[in-house]
Amino acid sequence: MALAKKSIEELLGDEAEDLLTHECETISKDKLHLPSPTYVDDMLGGSDRNPRVLRSLQTLLDNGRLGGTGYLSILPVDQGVEHSGGASFAPNPDYFDPEKIVKLAIEGGCNGVASTFGVLGSVARKYAHKIPFIVKINHNELMTYPNEYNQIMFGSVERAFDMGAVAVGATIYFGSKESSRQIQEVSKAFERAHELGMATILWCYTRNSAFKVDGEDYHAAADLTGQANHLGVTMQADIIKQKQPTTNGGYKALNMGDSSYGKLDEDIYDKLSSDHPIDLTRYQVANDYMGRAGLINSGGSSGKNDFAQAVRTAVINKRAGGMGLISGRKAFQRPMEEGIQLLNFIQDVYLDDDITVA
Structure with missing residues (x-):
């Protein structure tokens, strides 16, 4: 059942009017490359991506309830590695079974399902032709004691290709001491994925204990996540996955006292963004080459x-x-019917023509 606009407003509560009527006065929407039914032609038709990559991206964009709109709804289930299987699936143990994961993505009307080599490989012959697969090729294994926060490769791009994936995904912990190695590894993997005709999605996460300053957490700051995104598109990620910003001023906080970190310009805070959540997220989009690479x-x-x-x-x-x-x-941490409903609610926002770009 579609989510009526009244329900969207009810769910947004006191923020409804602000979020639904806000107009950006920072980076104008006419400067952006926006999602559309012709997104692949418009954004990548003149790029160096080969025809097989364009076909893979179009396959992803044409599937599910959002198929043909230029928008994406993806179910990612790599938490069994990233957060441990027990902690992730205890609320709903059904999802220890990989087939249940894929079924949720299909029944939920998703464009694609993103998961591990193990999950997708175990059901590839049954489902790879029924919903686009996105294979997550690296993970933080979370078993080393004490815990280390480091993304390491779990398999090859060729293996993802062999199981019929249309795309590969990877995470980089930008700002961590291991990030230089991760950048080199993932860059090579993405180059190979493009050679084979697969699209690339990069989880551009910031990770460093120093990003918490005086009790404030800047891991989701617009300036730091925006730069992580910019590094991601530099590595030719076709789509960027990022946490939505909740604050700004990460560079400023890290440059207090005698420390010197990165580079900043006051216009980042005064002209290119504001404290409004839509403006903060607009800055992330701008760092994705003004939307030439999609932000999810x-x-x-x-x-x-x-x-x-x-x-x-x-x-x-x-x-x-x-x-x-x-x-x-x-x-997935709820009964399947509720999970399907939640995914559909998200999709209904993108299907609602009254919800426009600010």
Whole structure:
């Protein structure tokens, strides 16, 4: 059942009018390359991507309830590695079974399903031709004691290709001491994926304990995540996955006292963004070559107000000029019917023509 606009407003609560009517006075929408039914032709038709990559991206964009719109709704389930299987699937043990994951993505009307070599490989012959596969090729294994936060390769790009994937995904912890190695590894993997005709999606996460300053956490600051995105598109990621910004001023906080970190310009804060969530996310889109690479925001962890939070994130992403949402735990840590409903609620935001780019 489609989510009526009244329901969207109800879920947004006191923020409804602000989020649905806000107009960006920072980076104008007419400067952006926006999602559309002709996105692949418009954005990549003149690029160095070979025809097989264009076909793979079009396959992803044409599937599911959002097929043909230029927007994406992706179910990602790599948390069994990233957050441990027990912690991830205890709320709903059905999803220890990889087939249930793929079925949720199909029944939920997603464009594609992103998961591990193990999950997708175990059901590839049955489902690779029924929903686009995105194979996550690296992970933080979370078993080393004490825990280390480091993305390492779990398989080859060739293996992802052999199981019929249309795209590969990878994570880089920008700002970590291991990031230089990760950048080199993932850059080579993405180059090979493009050679084979697969699209590339990069999880551009910031990670460094120093990004917490005086009790404030700047891992989701617009300036730091924006630069992580910019590094991601420099590596020729076709789509960028990023946490939606909740604050700004990461560079400023890290440059207090005698420290010197990165480069900043005051216009980042005064002219290119504001404290409004849509403007903060617009800055992320700008760093994705003004939208030439699509921005998909993550749905975040599961909690008490999942439906409201998912719709809020989708509205902000769409109105900022983003390409969609990649939401996992909010969907699979609940009964399948509720998970399907949540995914459909997210998709309804992108299908609602009254919700426009700010």
